[in-house]
Amino acid sequence: MSQTAAASKSVKFIITRQDNPETKSYTEEFELPYRPGMNVISALMEIQRNPKNAQGQTTAPVCWDSNCLEEVCGACSMVINGKPRQACAALIDKLEQPIRIQPMKTFPVVRDLVIDRSRMFTALKRVKAWIPIDGTYDLGPGPKMAEKKRQWAYELSKCMTCGVCLEACPNVNEKTDFIGPAAISQVRLFNAHPTGEMNKEERLEALMQDGGIEGCGNSQNCVRSCPKGIPLTTSIAEMNKDTTKHLFKRWLGV
């Protein structure tokens, strides 16, 4: 009984589509049968199985990116009802209809909802978001990390480079070269590590290059949008403090 009642319900989608990186975007409406517990990804899978739009015309299935389906990989970021978030964690029951789905246009659109997040990985390389331990001989164990520090550092390590903070930021756009909140927070993470700390100046100097930390305008949308609840604005302010200190130390030559 309940299944027939559920089957009569339907879910409406308005999806912004784009056939390839050069062409203009357009919207297409879809209407799908409701299933309990469905999320945006399962809805997109349904469109893939039966690629018909709301008018009943057969259309090309909508393309999207996804991987882990449990909000840890960062691949399925898209703008859902105006806010960037992970599609796998966007439950249909909790969304207002019609559900509007758009790609995160801060990044180059590859096709439909698929975007190219390369700039984020380039940013991680730029700020050297790793701990150099390679050598020609065994360097032995590194210094220990205090448990208290490990606990907050762990929160920063949850960043999945999903790009939601860059999409929400008013200062990440085609007119600026701002690196974005994610990479700044990673500098804080790797500078907090007892071994990573040995190279902290390199990372701070990377943040003091063009398009570095100075691009932050304190709108604080990033911290409100981060799906992992990372204290991004605290990280940025902390790095502001460290770059300021580094600036004066370098000037004074101490």
Added chain:
Amino acid sequence: MKGYYSRKLHSLLGVIPLGAFLISHMISNFKAFEGGKKGFEGAVHFLNSMPLVFFLELFLIWLPLFYHGIYGLYIAYQAKNNVGNYSYERNIRFTIQRVTGVITFVFVIWHMYDTRFQIIIGKITHDDLGATMHNIMNNPVLFILYVIGVVSATFHFANGLWAFLVSWGITVGPRAQKVSTYICMGLFVLMSVLFILAMTAFRSSEFQAAATAAIDVVKTVLS
């Protein structure tokens, strides 16, 4: 115009010396409310009797104002304001900071034309400033435009001070940033009130005296 150092300089100049100047300007204006015509003229004389006043003006006002204003317009142009989708208090202040910045830029040019520029071209002297302000403040349209300009300037300063504290790494955690929000917004209200009180003080007929006296002098010379 890109880069860490130029952006840092913009941030620094906004507080020192421009913010400090705005406060000193507010205090000397407030003399008009507190001490009337005499008080205001005393404040003007005090400022103009400072040693090396030309260089003080050049390095503490003109050059910082020029740099902060032009660079600020560029920052405002770069932002993709998105309060529609993200109507959070901080994001709204981000947008207002840019809007008030542009309003303040226009207002400061207009205000300098009304006052300092008229002195440069010799149309008025420092002693006539009270009378000049009296005439402007008694025009209801100009009065409202001045209120908008002054409120924009004080908001831009107070909120800019909040951002300065973050950008230089002084207020780091959310609690510190919250407390500084209260302090800075309190400063905004206080400064706006003091400025507007001074503006209403200029409306008093006391300030007119100088203007009519000047006209009387002209009249007697002519007759």
